[in-house]
Amino acid sequence: MTTRYSRYVWAAVILLAASAGAVVLADSGGPKAEPADLQAQIMTRMRTTLQQSNPEEHNHAGHHVQPTATGEPAKPSVICGVRVYGHEPSDVTTLAEVRTVYGFHLCGVAEPDRPWDVAVKLAGPVILDMATEPPGIQVVEATADVMYVDRLREMFPDKYAQLALKEALTDEEMADLRRRYDAAAGL
Template structure:
């Protein structure tokens, strides 16, 4: 009797040895450090660089924004374009002109001090009214403005009966136009102006 042939079972390959995953995070961290060092160096040399380059509303550092706002307000409150608003509507007596401004841009754009700034670009709000006139009924001017800080200062505003957006593009450099078509980056300035007007003008009795 012949023995039955023995069929050899196919060899099962051993599972591959898993190599431990390489820890790549030290390399990634090194790359990130190399990329951030140049920007950090720029920030140390010129702390206002990021804010001036961000292109966001309110990006001017306070050391420029606050004193430039004061100069813009002074120019606006003495500008003929503002002073003559609404003269045909209310001739009941002396009027007060009160303004606020929120600068969002400057020219030259890399000016580091107030003395270097030649033009200020800002959102403005001016209110004009006689004593006793409520805020809601007072004449107002609002929107983007270009103020030249010469002697005397120059105020440039969009005028009625001409396409508004075209005028703004002509007044405001392209880098600042997104902010020009926006609103106040610091709305507390508007609230403060309204409080001042109510206290100093609206609350006063007419003689």
């Protein structure tokens, strides 16, 4: 279990270090009314940048790219779904003003004819530093000294940590992720 967990953590770290994105954060009193286009812009930015990671980096997770009929390695696609917990500052109205984003991601590495159930997947709460280009990304991971839940609470403000402990992708986002994954894998 520890080796498998470490493999996924490293895969997530590699994927996220090579990618960037954004997530909109919820207000402490629950979701606040965001301009619809700001929410969509942040989700699109996050999804797009997470999906731009270099597929060869997944070899570090024990994942090996399968050769094609020509003997060349197939180029897998990274397909991601995202969930927005909130952003700071919470009162901004444009993407350019967002500095920090708290959210969740689930990405699958889509290779030709490889079904979702056996795909390499990377998932968990993330923090995006939108003040840098490309945005900096931190994933929540346990250490030898700190349990996962404790690390999450260290990294996330309480209002977002509570969401991260109980909410992942919406059913709609998960269905969209699976549809896009199947299309990318040629299924």
